[in-house]
Amino acid sequence: MHIEVRGLNKKFGDFQAVADVSFEIEKGQLIGLLGPSGGGKTSILRMLAGLESADAGEILFHGKRVNDLPPQERGIGFVFQNYALFKHMTVADNIAFGLEVKKWPKAKIKERVAELVELTGLTGFEKRFPHQLSGGQRQRVAFARALAPEPQLLLLDEPFAAIDAKIRHELRSWLREMIDRLGITSIFVTHDQDEAIEVADQIMIINKGSLEQKGTPWEIYKNPQSPFVASFIGESTILEDASVLRGFGNASEWPGTKALIRPEYVEVGKSSDFELLSATEKGIVRHVHFRGSEWLVEVEIGAAKLVTYRSLEKDILHPGDEVQVLVHRAYLFNDNDSWVMENRLKEDPMPVHI
């Protein structure tokens, strides 16, 4: 289903939950609504579902305005954060509910339920009640129940929030696969950036009720259009004045400008590790944290503290070690503007022309 939202607004009392949000979603895409808790993501989702009414703005499905349609008539499937399974019904009854309500013939309901039970890998659990299932199984029942009436749009509110980390990974790829197979337009809400980056075709970053940026995970990572997006994606350090760093001396031309530096922008090592030693400067390792698959290194350059990742394959650094630090780029921003600045010294200062 093609979805368009124009100038959406929602207030709860004095609290502006959603402020002037507009976007468009192509058919068959998987969209992640990403942002901090309480930022208005769930409110947007609930307005799309018709569970909450919009104060202003328009919601269009297939070019038709649906603002005044109740949830029953919007042709959507909704997966709730805590699944909201009907606890007095078995798995099969839960899945069949939407079909019975729509007065499908009995034989067809049975067929569709069997199909979904198989699709979601719940074979053998049809007669169980929700409280007899594990978190991951409940999640899949909720998914099957929402899909049963063949909705054109699937909305998922923090679908993996209540599941432990390991199963969450499995379920994520399972969901991605399932949605690809069915080709159904889907929107999911999450506050976990890894989840959004891994699963979504496009991410919408929502903060304080506003849409900060919409784009593919790579676009958002590479080209953040607001300081919030830059700081929300990845673990980054903010420096008051970037000109203290080697290669960013001209940053002082813009007074009042701060710099945001991501760990991936920073490289540390011995002087022999770098081709262009002139672009690096000396730093002292302050802390080293083991992160399971890599080291997180905190390094100090003069007064500035930066963090970076380091492969486990390389020599182990210790606090107090002196290292060379190369800052590849910084994301600069002030009240009016934001841009990416590359390390100027990385270009060979004395190119040899033959």
Place this chain on the structure above:
Amino acid sequence: MRRLWIGLTVAVFGLLLVVPVVRIAMGAFGDGWQGFANGLARPETLHALYLTGLIVVIVTLVNTLFGVMLSLYLVRATWLGRRLKQLLNSVVDLPFAVSPVIGGFMIVLLLGPETALGSLLGRAGINVVYALPGMIIATLFVTFPLIVREVMPVLQEIGSAQEEAASTLGANAWTTFWRVTWPSIRWSVVYGVVLTVARALGEFGAVLVVSGNILFRTQTATTLVYQDVENFNLIAANSIALVLAAGSVTLLLLMEWAKSRREVH
């Protein structure tokens, strides 16, 4: 020391609960089975029991319907302001706070034959006070909070997510209530109904004030017991009291069963 406390507790309970029931049973059978049967077979007893039964049935039906509806509105309705909800919520408890006699007295003051409203209704041929409608209203008043107080916490606890899920699946409000909400609250409703029946059976003060206790017309089982005691007709009084007590014990057992079912679901 511990034994002393246990003994004391048992003694207090015995004195308060067991001894009176035994005493009533002994009193009822003071003249043997015949005395008990005579006490119950009197036409005024039959009429009073019939009237009590009628009131219980009507009151339970009305309170169940409106109690469940009010609970739904107080917990779920978004169109009711928060302040108004709080106010209504505390008004529900009014019958708990006010003595039933005063409740009955309010009805007399409001709808008695000397009041404007009462005389208007009287002219239309409807007597409220000193007649069945007044007695029903008085019992309704006294028992109203019972179902609301049982159902509201359960509605709050289950939350609205399951109902919202049903609506996104295409179910209308009616289907959602019967297929999703009702199965979750039904045992609380049963529990509330049992309490309502027990309370309506035993209601005395409010009914006495409103009914005027007129023989064969507005006399209920409890007011008949009161009158029999006044007339030193103790065997009959004990017999009716025993029937009422037996009814209450049955209800209590039913309630225990409902409670255990509620915990299962």
